[in-house]
Amino acid sequence: MNKFAFVTGANKGIGFEVVRQLAERKYHVFLGARNVELGEKAVQTLGLSNVTFIQVDVTDIQSIQNSYKKIEEVTDHLDLLINNAGIAPDFHILPSEIKIETLRQAFEVNFFGTFQMIQTFLPLVRKSEYGKIVNVTTDMASQTLFDSGEAASINILGYNSSKTAMNSLTLTLGKEFGDKGPEIFGVTPGFTTTDLNGNSPGGKTTAEGAKIITDYALSIENYNGKILNKNGIMPW
Numbered sequence: 762m763n764k765f766a767f768v769t770g771a772n773k774g775i776g777f778e779v780v781r782q783l784a785e786r787k788y789h790v791f792l793g794a795r796n797v798e799l800g801e802k803a804v805q806t807l808g809l810s811n812v813t814f815i816q817v818d819v820t821d822i823q824s825i826q827n828s829y830k831k832i833e834e835v836t837d838h839l840d841l842l843i844n845n846a847g848i849a850p851d852f853h854i855l856p857s858e859i860k861i862e863t864l865r866q867a868f869e870v871n872f873f874g875t876f877q878m879i880q881t882f883l884p885l886v887r888k889s890e891y892g893k894i895v896n897v898t899t900d901m902a903s904q905t906l907f908d909s910g911e912a913a914s915i916n917i918l919g920y921n922s923s924k925t926a927m928n929s930l931t932l933t934l935g936k937e938f939g940d941k942g943p944e945i946f947g948v949t950p951g952f953t954t955t956d957l958n959g960n961s962p963g964g965k966t967t968a969e970g971a972k973i974i975t976d977y978a979l980s981i982e983n984y985n986g987k988i989l990n991k992n993g994i995m996p997w
């Protein structure tokens with residue numbers, strides 16, 4: 762049976778490389794992007810016949826439902842849903858100074874967006890024998906690592922707390938799905954130089970960051986309900 766994956770926020774950055782790596786492993790990959798022009802250009806750049814563009818804005822339920830219909834026309838099951846789309850709108854803004862609109866915006870994409878992607882695509886993921894949902898998270902969302910200074914000490918409320926909420930979503934759904942599946946877990950690529958952080962130097966390349974995600978996505982180990990970094994299970 763053919764294998765199918767859907768990666769959100771994949772017109773650039775880590776998501777773009779996740780698409781490439783899964784396509785190289787013979788998956789048919791749906792490259793999700795909210796901007797049609799950028800998404801189609803990304804597919805063209807990859808030049809792989811097993812990659813298809815799908816428009817999806819994770820904050821727009823109509824757009825998510827349209828993407829579901831498009832994918833359902835091609836396949837009756839989805840093996841991998843990679844919730845990679847994410848924003849960090851408050852870099853350089855102190856927690857006490859963030860505007861409420863900016864805080865809500867972070868939650869709209871990172872938390873509510875991820876939730877409505879999962880809720881919509883669950884029926885299709887459940888039709889795969891080995892269906893997996895991967896939520897791309899950050900070590901900055903771990904209260905333990907952030908408090909101890911082991912995570913990047915970037916004290917930003919919107920990004921960090923919306924990803925912490927996403928981790929909670931991962932845990933609660935993991936408990937609900939249990940042994941029956943699908944498997945759901947979070948993975949952080951770790952500091953990777955991308956537009957998200959203003960292309961800060963010293964991070965991993967997007968291919969290196971993406972490999973951490975695809976290695977877990979393709980692993981035969983069961984990581985249901987766990988939050989993972991390159992070394993394994995990460996503290997909350």
Ligand SMILES: NC(=O)c1ccc[n+]([C@@H]2O[C@H](COP(=O)([O-])OP(=O)(O)OC[C@H]3O[C@@H](n4cnc5c(N)ncnc54)[C@H](OP(=O)(O)O)[C@@H]3O)[C@@H](O)[C@H]2O)c1
Nearest residue numbers: 770774775795818819845846847898899951952953955957
């Ligand atoms: N870079 C790091 O150091 C790092 C570390 C840990 C975790 N992460 C996580 O890795 C993931 C990918 O980030 P990145 O570093 O590759 O950042 P990036 O280059 O900025 O890519 C983010 C992607 O998300 C898309 N996106 C934003 N809002 C969206 C929406 N409403 N609907 C659909 N797509 C949307 C962007 O689309 P547009 O191009 O249209 O804006 C873009 O394709 C994020 O979840 C991020 O939190 C990154």
